[in-house]
Amino acid sequence: MIEGQGIPTLVIGTAHDIMTQVTPPRAAFVDHPVGRTFGPPHERARHELVLTKALAELEQFARPGEIRDLKINWSPDGSRAWEDELRAELLRDR
Amino acid sequence: MPFEYLPIMAQHAAPKPPRVLAAPSKPAWCGLSKPARESRIALLSSAALRLVDQAPFIPREDLSYRRLPVDPGGGAIVIDHHSGIGQVPRQDPEIVFPRTVLAKLAAQGIIGALSPFHFSFMGGVRRHEEIENTLAPALTRELQQAGVDLALLVPY
Numbered sequence: 032m033i034e035g036q037g038i039p040t041l042v043i044g045t046a047h048d049i050m051t052q053v054t055p056p057r058a059a060f061v062d063h064p065v066g067r068t069f070g071p072p073h074e075r076a077r078h079e080l081v082l083t084k085a086l087a088e089l090e091q092f093a094r095p096g097e098i099r100d101l102k103i104n105w106s107p108d109g110s111r112a113w114e115d116e117l118r119a120e121l122l123r124d125r
Numbered sequence: 126m127p128f129e130y131l132p133i134m135a136q137h138a139a140p141k142p143p144r145v146l147a148a149p150s151k152p153a154w155c156g157l158s159k160p161a162r163e164s165r166i167a168l169l170s171s172a173a174l175r176l177v178d179q180a181p182f183i184p185r186e187d188l189s190y191r192r193l194p195v196d197p198g199g200g201a202i203v204i205d206h207h208s209g210i211g212q213v214p215r216q217d218p219e220i221v222f223p224r225t226v227l228a229k230l231a232a233q234g235i236i237g238a239l240s241p242f243h244f245s246f247m248g249g250v251r252r253h254e255e256i257e258n259t260l261a262p263a264l265t266r267e268l269q270q271a272g273v274d275l276a277l278l279v280p281y
Binding site: 032033034035036037038039040041042043044045046047048049052053054055056060062064065066067068069070071072073075078079081082083085086089090094095096111114117118120121122123 | 127128129130131133136137146147148149151152153154155156157158160161208209210211212213214216217219220221223225226227229230235236257261262264265268269273274275276277278279280281
């Protein structure tokens with residue numbers, strides 16, 4: 032809606048499946064848990080890495096609805112152990 | 126393979142049907158008018174962020190928004206969003222609202238300038254028609270008045 036009024040937008044998000052469904056004009060995917068889009072608390076270097084990589088992708092978008100993977104993992108070793116903790120967090124307030 | 130949120134949302138909503146995700150039939154597209162290093166940029170967060178002395182958001186269907194200072198020293202940020210994921214971002218809202226890093230990039234000339242304000246609203250609201258007809262146009266007007274060239278949206 033903002034984009035439709037002439038202001039370019041970039042979504043920086045962690046939920047690839049949701050972004051696939053809602054099709055924002057430009058989306059940068061960060062493979063972090065939701066609610067930690069830019070990294071762990073107080074790790075400014077990681078926050079800066081995510082933001083600068085997202086901005087660097089801007090001119091690469093060629094068509095609406097494209098999702099570009101920033102190729103940043105939550106765990107340096109690529110572990111997916113964070114997913115179990117996140118699942119519990121997301122269901123906590125049922 | 127990325128973490129799948131939609132099955133969790135369905136489990137969370139049960140026995141009600143899962144939330145309907147609204148998507149445009151055809152995504153809007155507006156070409157970049159200038160590169161990031163020349164652009165005035167605003168952050169938009171759906172985490173229902175506010176300053177301590179601003180009126181709280183009222184979960185879960187609040188359609189208001191808040192202007193937030195772009196200066197990292199402009200006041201502590203409160204997260205009003207009702208999501209269960211809030212415990213960690215409340216330790217450091219910068220992980221969903223990186224205004225300190227964005228200000229640093231502006232000072233370094235990596236982006237052109239900061240918008241006079243950043244903005245936040247309540248994500249996950251189901252009143253799609255009112256979002257489309259009221260909230261989104263109001264935010265768009267704010268961005269236009271601020272001369273924003275690029276809006277960075279961070280879903281929560």
